[in-house]
Amino acid sequence: MHILIAPNAFKNSLTAATAAQAIEKGLQSSPLECTTQCFPIADGGDGTASLIIQQLQGAVVQTRVHDPLGRLITASFGLIENDGTAVIEMADASGLRLLKQDELNPLRATSFGTGELIKAALDKGVNQILIAMGGSATVDGGTGILKALGTRFLDVEGYELINLPENLVDLHEVDISQMDTRLSNCEIVVLCDVDNKLLGEKGAAAVFGPQKGADADGVKKLDAALTRLAEVTLKITGKDMTAVKYGGAAGGASSGVYAYLNARLVNGIEHFLTLTSFDVALEQSGLVITGEGSIDEQTLQGKGPFGVASRAKLKNLPVIALAGKVPQQENEQLSKYFDVLIAIGNEPTDIKSAIKNTEQNLVRTAREIAKLLKLG
Template sequence: MHILIAPNAFKNSLTAQESADAIREGLIRSGLNCSTECFPIADGGDGTGRLIVEKCQGLWHEYNVHDPLGRIIRAPVGIIDQGKTAVIEMADASGIRILREDERNPLKASSFGTGELIRYALDRGVKSIVIGLGGSATVDGGIGILSALGVQFLDVNGKHINALSENLKYLNSVDLSEIDQRIFDCRITVLCDVDNLLLGSNGAAAVFGPQKGARPEDVPVLDAALAKLSDCVFKLNGKRMNEIVHGGAAGGVAASLNALLDAELLNGAEHFLKLTGFSASLKNADLLITGEGSLDEQTLQGKGPFAVAKYAKEKGIPVIGFAGKVPLIDQPEMNKYFNVLLAIGNQPEDLASAMKFTASNLIRTAKAAGSLISLLK
C-alpha cells in the first residue's frame, strides 16, 4: 500500500509539513506494511508561498520593508520558474503574526510592506507574481500595497492622504498617474483562501476585522472606509469592487488588486496543487490522508483538504481526514469526499490545551488508523 499524506497546517499549532511528518510517524509506529509520501498542502493561507517555493525548488531573497505599523523588518521574496516568477507571502510583511496582540488594530495597520515586496520583485525583472493573502493584519482594502506602487489617494482638495483605513473617510479620488508602470507588464495571480465579498455582513470588515483586533465599534467604520474606496474606484474605472468574488480576502486586498491592477483571483488550494504537481504524486497512491484543524461544511468551500479529497475521489482513491474538530452529526456532503473523518483529541479539554498536543495526537490517531488497516488487510 502506498499512502499519500497531504494535510494542511493545523492553524496556530503545526505547519503543514509538521502535520505530515506526525502522521507518517504514526503510520510507522503502527507497523503497517506501506510506503508513504508527505505532500504538505496550502490553500492561500499563511505558509502557502513557502510551500510553493520549496516544492518548486526556488530561492529566497530578503529585503527591508515596513511592517503593518511602519517598522523596518526583513521579509522574503521567493523566485521560481527560472527567475520568471516571484512568490510573495502577504503575512511575511503585513501579517498578524508580526504584531503583539496588544498592537493589533486594523484601523492603523498598513499593507505597504507587501507593496514594497512587489516592487522588489519587479526590480528582479519577473514576468509573473504569485501572492498568498492569508494571515494579514490589515483591513485597508490594499491601499497600502497600491501606495507603495505609486497610486495616490486624494481628499476633496486634491491633497494626498496617508494610506491607512482610518483615513479613508477623507478619500475623494484615486490617481493612477504615478503608478509603477512595470506592474502592467507583469501577470499578477492572487491566491485566496476565502470567497467573501468586500462589504456587508459577510464582508472583510465584519468577518475578518475582529480576528485582526477590531473592536465592535470599529467594524462599521472599517466597512464604511472600504465602501468609500469602492465608490472612488467605480468613479475611476467603472468596476464594482463589491461584486468581485474573493474580494474580501486579506481585508479587501483581493478586490483592489483585481479592480486596479487586473490581478487574477484564484482559489488558493486549486492553484497550489497545480503549481506543485500534486496530480503526479496522487497517481501512485492507494490511500490519501489529509486534515487540518477543523473539517466541516466550511471545508467544502475550497479549503485545501477538500481540494485534495476531490482529486482523490475522481480517481477512486479512498480518503481519510484527520482534524481537531469534526462534525458531530453525519454530513452527507462531506461523505462524498471523505470516507472516514477522525477527530484526533482523546479527552475533553479546552482549545489551548488541545493545540499543545496536536503533534502527539496526530501520531496517536495515525498509529490507530494504521493498526486498523493492518487488521483489515
C-alpha cells in the first residue's frame, strides 16, 4: 500500500511539513508494509508560500522591508517558473508573528511591507505574483500595500492621511496617478484561506480584528474605516470591495488589491494543489491521510483538508483525517469526504498541553491506524 500524507499545519503547534513527518514516523514504526509520500499542504494561510517554493524548487530572495509597525526587517519572497512568477507570504512582512502580544494594534498596523515585497518582485521582472495572505497583523484594507506602490490617500483638503487605517474615516480621494506602472503588465493572484466579505458581522473587522488586538471600540472604528474606503473606491474604480468573495481576507487587503491592482482572488487550497501537481501524487496512492488542528463543518468551506479530500474522492480513494478536535456527533456532510475522522488526543487535557503534545499524538495515532490497516 502506498499512503499519501497531506496534512495542513496544526495551528500554534506544528507546521504542515512537521505534521506530515510525524504521521509518516508513526506509519513506518508499525508492522504495516507500506510506502509513504509526505505532501504537506497549505490553503493560503501562513506558510503557504514557503511550501510552494519548496515543492517547485524555487529560489529565495531576501530584501529589507518595514514590519506592521514600520520597523525595518529582512523578509523574503520566492521565484518559481523560470523566475517569471514571484511567491509572496504576506505574513513575512506584515504578519502577526512579527509582533509581541502587547504590540498588537490593527488601528495602526499596516501592510506597507507586503507592498515593498511586491515592488521588489517587480524589480526582478516577474509577470505574475502569487500572494498568500494568511496570518497578517493588519486590518487596513490593503492601503499599506497600495501606498508602498505609489498610491496616496487624501483628505478633503488634499492632504495625505497618516495613521492608517484608523484615519481612513476621513478619506476623500485616492490618488493613483503615481501607481507603479509595471503593475499593468503583471498578473496578481491572491490565495485566500477564508471566504469572508469585507464588512458586517462576518467581515474583516468583526471576525479578524479581535484576533489582531482590537477591542469592541476598535472593531467599530475599523469597520467604519473600511466602509469609507469601500465607498470612495467604488466611485474611483467602479469596483465594489464589499461584494467580492474572499474580500475580507487579511483584514480586507484582498479586496484592496482586487479593486486597485486587478488582483484575482482564488480559493487557496485549490490553487495550491493545482500549482504543486497534487493529482499526480494521488495517482500513485491507495490511501490519503490529511488533517489540521480542528476539523468541523467550517472545514468544508474550502479549508486545506477539504481540498485534499475532495480531490481524493474524485479518484475514489479512502481518506483518513486526523485533528486535535473533531465533532462529537457523526456529521453526514463531513462523512462524504472523510471516511475516518480521528481526534488525536488520548486523555482529557488543557489546550496548552494538547498543543504541546501534538507531534507525539500524531505519531501514536498514525501507528495505531497502521496496525488496524494490517488487520485488514
